[in-house]
Amino acid sequence: MAGSRTSPNPKPGEAPASPESSPDPGGLEEPSVAQRRASHGEAGTDGLPAWARFPHVDSSREGRAFDSETESSDEARRAETERVLRELDGLPEEMRPRGRAAGAPPSPRPPEPTPANEPPLAEPPEAAAPADLWDSPDTYLEERLRIANATATELGRDLRTIAETWTRVVGNIESLETEVKHAHDEVAFIRAAARGGGAPPRRLPEAATPAPAPTSVRTPATVPRPGAPTRSPGAVAATHVPYAGFTAERYNRTIGALKARRRRLAAWTFVSAGVISLALVTVTALAKEAMPPWWLSVLPAVWMIPVPFFVLSFRGTQRVLRHNHLEVPGGPP
């Protein structure tokens, strides 16, 4: 699009920039004069050679733009001037806004170019000014925006669906991996058990009363494994069920810590009990009280009743922790 910098039209209040743009045919200078000025080194546009002032035409000696006109008659020059003037007159019509609002008068149709009046050097008419273009948007633009908006929404929805599907697929893969690992462990365990075998069931001692045991043991061939996996273990673990944290690892850690401090526990019990007892006996000795009536001795004896129970309890706890392998084979001790 041609800007004002390249427009040959004069600005308001300005003199015509070049003789070609002047509407006054009498003001035109002959090319020979211009050429003379150029040859004398005169400044300004008028001093430019023809090839510089009219770069869109071949200004060489063989194809000089104005050679024919220069050598034509005055009538031909006049006709040329009139064509230029007509074209200039048509410019405001071209610049007029082309809104399609209802009731707007249709823009005048430019005259059909004829071979007689067709401007040989005129460029195709430039588009209208930007302000005029945005003044009234095209109806199709609204439709295109609507379609684009709907498509973008649908695309976003599809993307979200893909993301959800992906998340589900990842969860299923994790579940699959977990189940395969468990199945592998299970198979390895069953094979090892089949090789080693379990202890045969111990025979019960003869009962005084006849046992109501059935004549034929009918253990179900396939005991259904309850709760077939319907969702991934990870998904179950993520939910807030209190039993999800009851793991073998926690158990082993808890029971291992208790077993590790068994000796310290015994030492602490004896030392603390000794200190307390020593303090009580000391206080009793310092009190220097007289012997009470004999029947009062029954009352402190009540304190002695649970002493054997506590002694057995202490001994039993120490023994269970010492003699039993309490860990389970599911996690690190």
Next chain:
Amino acid sequence: MKPPTVIFQITAIGKNARALDESARSVLYWLRNTPRLWFRPVVWVLIEPEGYASAPELYDALGREGIRLLVVPAGFTTPLGALGKARALHYATERRVELGLSNASTWIYHQDEETCVGEDTLLGISSFVRSGRHLVGSGVILYPIDWTGTPTHIQELTRSYDDFRVLDSMTEPGNPTAGFHGSHILVRADAEDLAGWDAPGYAPAEDLAFEIRFRARFGSVFGVLNGFAYEKGAYSLADQLRQRRRWVHGVLHALFRSRDLPRSRRVTVAYSALSWFSALPSILVLVASLFVHYGPLLFFTGVFTGFVWVSMVTAYLEGFRLHSEYVRRSTSLPRLVLYGIVGALVDIAAPWFALLTRPTRNDFIPKDRPAASGQSVRPRATD
């Protein structure tokens, strides 16, 4: 050799439906997520008709998950006329005989309605049934579910540590300190069915009666079951008091009504009960010492008093350490001490309260979490 069958049997009235549902689902969850189990699992839920009526949809849903739901018929009676839980357990015995599951390759893992299992529980069961050295196994029970740090829950900490005493006593000939559980026990099916649960009338502590019968019949065949079971304490001090009262009634019932209790065993059970009863007089004597001077008598008692006190404090400390992997402490240490004292006072008063009241079958201890409480502290298991 084919792996044995383990029946996870949850026996309850069924009115604590949500707690029971959680227990059953803990079994399903860990069966699904624990490989290398050397047994074939079956899950039974054994409830009363009124329990089923309280939440039929929930129980039907459990049935659809592969759990066998057994509702004890309202008109079912045992040969000896057992009532309460013993009646339901006898009903399960009859069903096992009918199904051909009363044999040496079937084991029963007994659960209360709030007994959840973990991976360690299943691995412990697997090891136990594979070794086959004992007919009965029992282990340690923790109480981390719905932990809120109330006085009742603080008091339950001591039970977990005391379970080591129970395990030792149980595996000793004669069970000198009368230790046993009604839940988290594993029994070989044929032996259990031979010993039976049937007894005349209502037995408040049917587990103690069963242990007495079983020991009298098979001797010292008890072993340690590795792995914890996970339960929940009572939600209120009143519930704690009623629960303990039932235990005391059970001990007294065994002492005075059980025909299978040998003389030596009767002595040990009586002594265990006496130890519990002596707690309240001990406190009263201690308070009385502020006014009555016992003088030189304290030389003798003072030597042992330190040991008793330290043993009691150790039970709280070690009980809390056992739970520390599973619960998050939300209360300050002074409050824990205060709550521990309050919980202990309830346990101290329970046997005397039991003497003043009669056994009742209507002692229903709620185990379903109240809607408005228990939300402030979450078990660490869910972290």
